[in-house]
Amino acid sequence: MNTTNDVLWNDQPWWACESIHAHQTADVCVIGLGASGLSAIVTLAQHGFDVIGVDAGMIGGGAAGSNGGFVLAGLAAFHHDAVDALGHHRATTLYQLTLDAIADLQKEEPGLRMSGSLRIAADDEEYADCLAQFRVMQHDGLPVKTYEGSEGRGILFPNDGTFQPLYRVRRLAQQATTLGARLFERSSVTTIQSNLVTIEQYHIQCKHVIVAVDGRLEQLFPQLRSIVQTTRLQMAATAPAHDVALSRPVYYRYGYDYWQQRPDGRIAIGGGRDLYASEEWGYNPNPTQNIQSVIEERLRTVVNTSAPITHRWGACVAYRHDDVRPFVGLLMPNVWACGAYSGTGNIVGCIVAKAISRTIIENDARHLEPWIN
Ligand SMILES: Cc1cc2nc3c(=O)[nH]c(=O)nc-3n(C[C@H](O)[C@H](O)[C@H](O)COP(=O)(O)OP(=O)(O)OC[C@H]3O[C@@H](n4cnc5c(N)ncnc54)[C@H](O)[C@@H]3O)c2cc1C
The missing domain is CATH 3.50.50.60 (FAD/NAD(P)-binding domain)
Known part of the structure; x- marks a missing residue:
């Protein structure tokens, strides 16, 4: 497996800036x-x-x-978890700020596709959590629907989307x-x-x-x-996949796994960090065999495509603990x-x-x- 960084999105020539060479x-x-x-x-x-x-x-x-190119409203924490931590008023204010920012982005980002996004449950316990999230979002007047379809059962966020x-x-x-x-x-x-x-x-x-x-x-x-710790997140992408047709990006298994299909048919998929969390903390962005194997397994058994993998990459982000x-x-x-x-x-x-x-x-x-x- 090739573990050098090869980012799907880097597909166009681009000018380089100079480095600093004077005060x-x-x-x-x-x-x-x-x-x-x-x-x-x-x-x-x-x-x-x-x-x-x-x-x-x-x-x-x-x-x-x-990154995965998901344009998501809300914080990293699901809204009902944010409410538990911050209360309804503060969590909903923050969620609304992200909805407003997405609405502004629609005016200026030609590549934004407002498809909505899905949170799909991996099992019954997670489905119960999806419904709990749905109820709290409905209570707070935030856009959400229940969902059942070819991807599975969960909830749909109509104001989300994707971009390059x-x-x-x-x-x-x-x-x-x-x-x-x-x-x-x-x-x-x-x-x-x-x-x-x-x-x-x-x-x-x-x-x-x-x-x-x-x-x-x-x-x-x-x-x-x-309070802050840097970790690597990893992704892979396929050649155009003709055996699946996904209209919306999917968050799966509490968002630990996620994928979307691009307009050209390629699947961009990431995840698995929680399964090797101790190996992923740190500053090295390069993909690893362990996580890439998890991503590949999800691609074959959950997304259900046999399209060959063409790109593998990682990058560093920070998590906040407190x-x-x-x-x-x-x-x-x-x-x-x-x-x-x-x-x-x-x-x-x-x-x-x-x-x-x-x-x-x-x-x-x-x-x-x-x-x-
Ligand atoms: C694989 C992956 C998938 C993700 N998927 C999603 C997603 O679908 N949706 C979503 O909302 N978020 C996603 N994220 C998270 C999201 O990408 C980041 O939180 C966000 O892009 C951070 O942007 P930024 O501009 O703050 O930081 P960055 O894009 O990381 O930019 C920070 C820059 O700071 C520079 N820097 C660091 N140290 C120094 C220094 N000492 N001197 C000078 N420069 C320095 C770095 O070189 C870097 O270019 C994902 C992240 C990853 C890695």
């Missing part, structure tokens, strides 16, 4: 050029801020460009540079101080810093190690950080990164209130 000054330095960091940059640049964005690797080279995640990141990068932001790839940040970001021998002097890394957050801020919400905080004067979306960051990451930008623009943290308090 710089800016109003804001954003660390991390995934969808979260780039959303922050676009928001700031639209308001006339002079912004520099840096990444240790490439634009979209982290989780934002390598790397194209999304690249569109944001193009928008950021058009607005005048300066982006640097292959520029790994070593130290962060209140008004100074250091990359090898170069300094970026700035009024504010936004750290928008998901995986590796606790590497940059060791004080977060007790809260169902992601981490958002001011870690030193003028230094904001966000991350730890616990595996569901396509929408939430952009919301919190934009909320930090608005906090800087308006000098008012009310946009962050539901995420922090």
Whole structure:
């Protein structure tokens, strides 16, 4: 089995940015050029801020460009679990923010397919949990239906969808540079101080810093190690599959396994992390034999396709242990950080990164209130 990283979504030529090669000054330095960091940059640049964005690797080279492409409302925790942790009002407010963000994304992302998504139960116990989730979502006025169909039994979220995640990141990068932001790839940040970001021998002097890394957050801020932990998530993709026709992305086995069929017929499938959790913590993104075997088994026995696997890959994200919400905080004067979306960051990451930008623009943290308090 080939275990080098080969991401399905990386199928188009793309320009490379230069790496940092001189001292710089800016109003804001954003660390991390995934969808979260780039959303922050676009928001700031639209308001006339002079912004520099840096990444240790490439634009979209982290989780934002390598993920399952599910556009999901809500937090990583299912809504009824979020309600248990946060109460109805707070959990529903957060869910509504993600619904609003998806509605906004529909206006600007041509590749977004609003198919809805399915949570399918692997057994009777999980089906009972699906129904519990359904009841709480209905009680809170959130869009959900019960579902029974060729995929199995579960619940349907009509306002979810899918996109090509790397194209999304690249569109944001193009928008950021058009607005005048300066982006640097292959520029790994070593130290962060209140008004100074250091990359090898170069300094970026700035009024504010936004750290928008998901995986590796606790590497940059060791004080977060007790609550935030980086893990690898893995996926595989097939050649166009002619023996199945899936109209919606599927979350299965409490979301530990997930798959979708692309318009060209390819299946993108991920999961299995919980079965080898202790091997998956850490910073190495490359796929492994153990997890890839689980993914392949699901592909053959649950998705039921014999289409050959053409791509295997992994990427790092961070999980948060002490809260169902992601981490958002001011870690030193003028230094904001966000991350730890616990595996569901396509929408939430952009919301919190934009909320930090608005906090800087308006000098008012009310946009962050539901995420922090
Ligand atoms: C296999 C997989 C499947 C997933 N599926 C889904 C899904 O279907 N739906 C969903 O909502 N979420 C999904 N997620 C989670 C989601 O991808 C992430 O939560 C989200 O994309 C994080 O985006 P980001 O921009 O915050 O971080 P990233 O895209 O990870 O970007 C952070 C960037 O920071 C850079 N960086 C890190 N350290 C430094 C440093 N010291 N100096 C400079 N740069 C640094 C990294 O190089 C990276 O490019 C999945 C994740 C994976 C890995």
